[in-house]
Amino acid sequence: MRPGGLAVVAAALVVFLGGTFIGLRLLTSEADVTATGPTCEPRAVETGEELTSNLVTISVYNASRTAGLANRYSVLLQRRNFLAGTVANNPTDLTTDDVLIVTDDPKDPRVRLVAAQFGGKVRFEKGTVPGSNGVAVLVGRNYADKRLKKKAPTAVESDRRIDACIPIASEL
Numbered sequence: 001m002r003p004g005g006l007a008v009v010a011a012a013l014v015v016f017l018g019g020t021f022i023g024l025r026l027l028t029s030e031a032d033v034t035a036t037g038p039t040c041e042p043r044a045v046e047t048g049e050e051l052t053s054n055l056v057t058i059s060v061y062n063a064s065r066t067a068g069l070a071n072r073y074s075v076l077l078q079r080r081n082f083l084a085g086t087v088a089n090n091p092t093d094l095t096t097d098d099v100l101i102v103t104d105d106p107k108d109p110r111v112r113l114v115a116a117q118f119g120g121k122v123r124f125e126k127g128t129v130p131g132s133n134g135v136a137v138l139v140g141r142n143y144a145d146k147r148l149k150k151k152a153p154t155a156v157e158s159d160r161r162i163d164a165c166i167p168i169a170s171e172l
Contacts, residue, residue, distance in 0.1 A: 040165035045158045052081070053154040055164040056110045057134025059085035063096050064141035073139050076148055077117065083167065085133035092129055096140040098122070102129050103136070109158045110135050117152045118143075 045051045058077050062070035074087045094100060099118045103111050106124040114135045115122045120142075129136040 038168060040167050043164045043166055045162040045164065047158060047160055049158055050155045051109045051113060051158040051162055053113060054081040054083065055162070055166070056113055057083040057085045057164075058114055059129065059132040059134055059136050060087050061090045061092075061129065061136065061138045062088070063090040063094070063100065063138040064144060066141060066144040069139050069144055073137070073143075073148075077114075080117065080148075080152070080154055082114070083134065085135075086131055088131075090138055091131065092127075092138075094125055094127075094138060096123060096138050097142040098140050099143060100125055100138040100140070101135065102127050102132070102138065104128070107159075109156050109160070109162060113153065113156045116156075117148045119146065119149045 043055060045055060058074070060070040060074040060077070062068075070087050070089070074084055078084050092102070094102065098120055099115075099122045101111055101115055101122060102125050104126055105111065106115075111124075114137060115124075129138075
């Protein structure tokens with residue numbers, strides 16, 4: 001062995017053992033997953049003010065057998081600055097061939113703004129969708145090849161106070 005070769009092997013062994021020890025500790029430690037701050041910024045729209053699409057969250061549910069239909073419409077609505085809510089298959093026993101908005105108040109400005117995006121027949125059904133975030137929309141099989149209205153409004157005048165929470169973009 002060369003002079004000093006034993007010292008190099010000893011140093012490499014110390015680095016290896018130290019790295020193994022630290023790696024095992026990191027592997028078996030618990031992650032700190034507590035939120036460090038607010039996840040959204042509260043905003044209010046007063047009666048008579050303009051409610052814009054960037055203050056409205058929409059959950060879209062696929063009520064057809066066409067794969068990806070809910071996601072497609074969620075993305076199209078996000079392009080109009082609506083906030084994304086839940087995107088999933090229909091979790092209810094409600095059915096529709098076109099568009100169905102599940103709400104207890106069809107005159108709510110948020111619901112009216114969302115309904116204005118869809119061409120054709122939009123039905124309203126009383127109730128709620130479990131796990132829904134915002135306005136709940138079910139998209140049926142007849143909507144698989146349709147598009148949103150080209151010149152749909154992205155704002156309406158609010159007839160009541162609306163409290164919204166705008167998500168805060170987190171830095172990674």
